[in-house]
Amino acid sequence: xxxxxxxxxxxxxxxxxxxxxxxxxxxxxxxxxxxxxxxxxxxxxxxxxxxxxxxxxxxxxxxxxxxxxxxxxxxxxxxxxxxxxxxxxxxxxxxxxxxxxxxxxxxxxxxxxxxxxxxxxxxxxxxxxxxxxxxxxxxxxxxxxxxxxxxxxxxxxxxxxxxxxxxxxxxxxxxxxxxxxxxxxxxxxxxxxxxxxxxxxxxxxxxxxxxxxxxxxxxxxxxxxxxxxxxxxxxxxxxxxxxxxxxxxxxxxxxxxxxxxxxxxxxxxxxxxxxxxxxxxxxxxxxxxxxxxxxxxxxxxxxxxxxxxxxxxxxxxxxxxxxxxxxxxxxxxxxxxxxxxxxxxxxxxxxxxxxxxxxxxxxxxxxxxxxxxxxxxxxxxxxxxxxxx
Amino acid sequence: xxxxxxxxxxxxxxxxxxxxxxxxxxxxxxxxxxxxxxxxxxxxxxxxxxxxxxxxxxxxxxxxxxxxxxxxxxxxxxxxxxxxxxxxxxxxxxxxxxxxxxxxxxxxxxxxxxxxxxxxxxxxxxxxxxxxxxxxxxxxxxxxxxx
Numbered sequence: 001x002x003x004x005x006x007x008x009x010x011x012x013x014x015x016x017x018x019x020x021x022x023x024x025x026x027x028x029x030x031x032x033x034x035x036x037x038x039x040x041x042x043x044x045x046x047x048x049x050x051x052x053x054x055x056x057x058x059x060x061x062x063x064x065x066x067x068x069x070x071x072x073x074x075x076x077x078x079x080x081x082x083x084x085x086x087x088x089x090x091x092x093x094x095x096x097x098x099x100x101x102x103x104x105x106x107x108x109x110x111x112x113x114x115x116x117x118x119x120x121x122x123x124x125x126x127x128x129x130x131x132x133x134x135x136x137x138x139x140x141x142x143x144x145x146x147x148x149x150x151x152x153x154x155x156x157x158x159x160x161x162x163x164x165x166x167x168x169x170x171x172x173x174x175x176x177x178x179x180x181x182x183x184x185x186x187x188x189x190x191x192x193x194x195x196x197x198x199x200x201x202x203x204x205x206x207x208x209x210x211x212x213x214x215x216x217x218x219x220x221x222x223x224x225x226x227x228x229x230x231x232x233x234x235x236x237x238x239x240x241x242x243x244x245x246x247x248x249x250x251x252x253x254x255x256x257x258x259x260x261x262x263x264x265x266x267x268x269x270x271x272x273x274x275x276x277x278x279x280x281x282x283x284x285x286x287x288x289x290x291x292x293x294x295x296x297x298x299x300x301x302x303x304x305x306x307x308x309x310x311x312x313x314x315x316x317x318x319x320x321x322x323x324x325x326x327x328x329x330x331x332x333x334x335x336x337x338x339x340x341x342x343x344x345x346x347x348x349x350x351x352x353x354x355x356x357x358x359x360x361x362x363x364x365x366x367x368x369x370x371x372x373x374x375x376x377x378x379x380x381x382x383x384x385x386x387x388x389x
Numbered sequence: 390x391x392x393x394x395x396x397x398x399x400x401x402x403x404x405x406x407x408x409x410x411x412x413x414x415x416x417x418x419x420x421x422x423x424x425x426x427x428x429x430x431x432x433x434x435x436x437x438x439x440x441x442x443x444x445x446x447x448x449x450x451x452x453x454x455x456x457x458x459x460x461x462x463x464x465x466x467x468x469x470x471x472x473x474x475x476x477x478x479x480x481x482x483x484x485x486x487x488x489x490x491x492x493x494x495x496x497x498x499x500x501x502x503x504x505x506x507x508x509x510x511x512x513x514x515x516x517x518x519x520x521x522x523x524x525x526x527x528x529x530x531x532x533x534x535x536x
């Protein structure tokens with residue numbers, strides 16, 4: 001999207017990720033309050049629009065989040081759903097309101113509670129009425145097919161895939177909001193329960209609950225709110241996935257390739273300038289493929305990029321510095337917002353034990369959504385953030 | 390004494406769930422010929438696809454049906470150990486590539502760990518899941534080529 005006006009991020013907030021006994025609205029509200037307070041917003045009538053990403057918790061989720069903050073009646077609240085891309089799209093929509101001049105202060109929230117509402121022991125399908133769902137499709141298996149083909153074409157092994165989990169869990173070691181963290185061996189990843197060959201349990205993101213929120217506004221608004229470190233939005237992209245039933249290379253990802261190309265062009269920032277990335281590492285294989293799809297390394301060099309340490313602290317681009325979805329788990333609506341929250345905190349140097357050094361200047365996020373038949377993903381949302389102070 | 394009209398209580402009859410899924414793709418000839426999959430070629434631009442509302446290239450609405458080859462290649466597959474809610478595991482699914490230039494997601498019959506990428510497989514029809522009434526739903530599936 002061409003940004004007609006500069007847009008900045010003020011306060012951000014996120015809850016811890018994991019199993020919560022607090023429902024989606026309480027999680028979203030906790031994150032929203034944190035983001036509002038961090039933005040020095042002290043009245044219920046200041047924010048001019050809000051978007052709330054959620055995929056599975058029912059109707060009017062956004063109004064439910066905001067209802068007892070005294071904000072209802074003061075602003076339009078729009079509920080956003082596009083499976084895993086819902087939260088990213090909520091922030092995108094808030095940015096769009098400010099960029100187009102529709103308002104000067106907006107916010108995007110993402111929240112989800114899965115574990116209070118669904119039975120354990122089953123995998124997610126993408127779209128209920130989809131022809132692939134009818135035939136037993138689950139997201140784990142769809143990503144597993146990408147891994148099977150990648151291993152077939154490149155000779156990579158399950159041990160290679162496991163290195164992604166090992167890296168991301170290590171990144172999360174000192175992150176208080178991450179769910180699964182710390183040392184795990186390649187053997188432990190490989191020998192964990194088989195979910196969808198070749199993906200074992202420890203190569204799959206956990207089904208988690210959480211909330212996250214981001215406040216955005218104009219530069220004038222940042223000054224008015226006295227924001228010390230406003231983070232500038234250098235570019236935003238939302239795309240819908242190309243639909244066809246012809247063969248496609250699933251070791252690539254058409255929508256990630258076109259979305260990132262659009263984001264690089266819009267922001268004027270190339271992949272070699274990106275310091276950190278939070279991407280859709282819902283499964284080990286996806287991070288490996290996305291190194292190449294995002295242009296962080298040449299096509300075919302993903303494994304080399306990983307093995308050479310280019311995607312960890314001290315490397316060319318730290319990928320999943322918070323630990324990614326493989327450490328946070330993946331509460332569908334919250335994930336895309338949490339990526340942005342963490343990227344903002346990294347740019348501000350506020351990440352403590354998992355702070356990337358030297359402090360990054362450019363942070364990118366990438367979250368896809370849905371596994372509709374005929375598409376690789378139904379949606380892809382990307383944000384490019386830079387230091388704005 | 391006034392006669393009271395006895396209102397017959399309407400009994401709700403539950404419609405039975407489907408036991409056969411054709412999805413406008415699978416044809417089971419009544420004369421006993423082998424089942425086949427159907428693709429549709431746009432009569433205006435020639436683009437081929439499975440059944441769509443309009444041609445996705447030119448929005449034309451006239452198609453001719455093209456029977457697909459009964460054999461295709463496994464582009465990729467996965468053995469599923471944690472499946473959809475209510476589905477018995479393990480099961481196997483795959484993308485099948487046809488010589489006509491189309492790809493279809495389908496279940497594979499047989500043992501987990503027995504398939505490979507690029508292996509040729511053959512169309513069959515069999516149960517893909519249970520319906521809401523507890524009866525199997527038949528649809529297209531693929532199996533190893535035995536002959």
